[in-house]
Amino acid sequence: MTIHTLFEILDGWTRNWDRTDIDITLHHIENSFNNQKTRFLLIDRIYAAIGYVDDVYDYITEGISKAQFESILQDEQFVQVAKFVQIESLEPPEFKISVLNIKETVAKFPNWFDEFKGISWDEFVSRLVD
Numbered sequence: 001m002t003i004h005t006l007f008e009i010l011d012g013w014t015r016n017w018d019r020t021d022i023d024i025t026l027h028h029i030e031n032s033f034n035n036q037k038t039r040f041l042l043i044d045r046i047y048a049a050i051g052y053v054d055d056v057y058d059y060i061t062e063g064i065s066k067a068q069f070e071s072i073l074q075d076e077q078f079v080q081v082a083k084f085v086q087i088e089s090l091e092p093p094e095f096k097i098s099v100l101n102i103k104e105t106v107a108k109f110p111n112w113f114d115e116f117k118g119i120s121w122d123e124f125v126s127r128l129v130d
Contacts, residue, residue, distance in 0.1 A: 002089050003100070007082035010046070010073060017066050022050065028097035029087065036102050039116040042081055045072060081109045 006029070013022055026043060033040040049069040072078055086100040099105075106113050 004087050005083050006085035006087055010082055014070050025097055032099040034116045037116050038106055039114040041112050081112050
């Protein structure tokens with residue numbers, strides 16, 4: 001078991017840009033919040049920054065996407081909330097990533113959260129295609 005801040009994990013991605021690892025980690029973190037009926041807007045912002053590479057209609061290299069991602073790590077408010085979120089990870093074979101301080105994070109940074117009402121049909125289809 002290892003405990004890191006979300007910021008430490010994000011900062012690590014700038015050194016080791018592994019999209020599979022990034023996607024899996026974001027999915028686990030997002031699910032931790034969604035299971036508490038909370039949508040973490042910081043995750044949406046990360047997906048937006050790295051998602052440009054996946055857009056078949058707009059050619060952007062992985063390097064440009066990585067630079068956009070790194071630029072959000074310069075945002076003081078983003079950094080503040082990312083340094084507060086505590087992430088626990090279990091190594092294989094029990095691989096699991098979860099957020100330890102969801103309620104405290106929501107209470108301290110309410111502007112970074114919305115109520116999670118489930119996934120829409122369009123979002124579901126979009127994720128299947130991805």
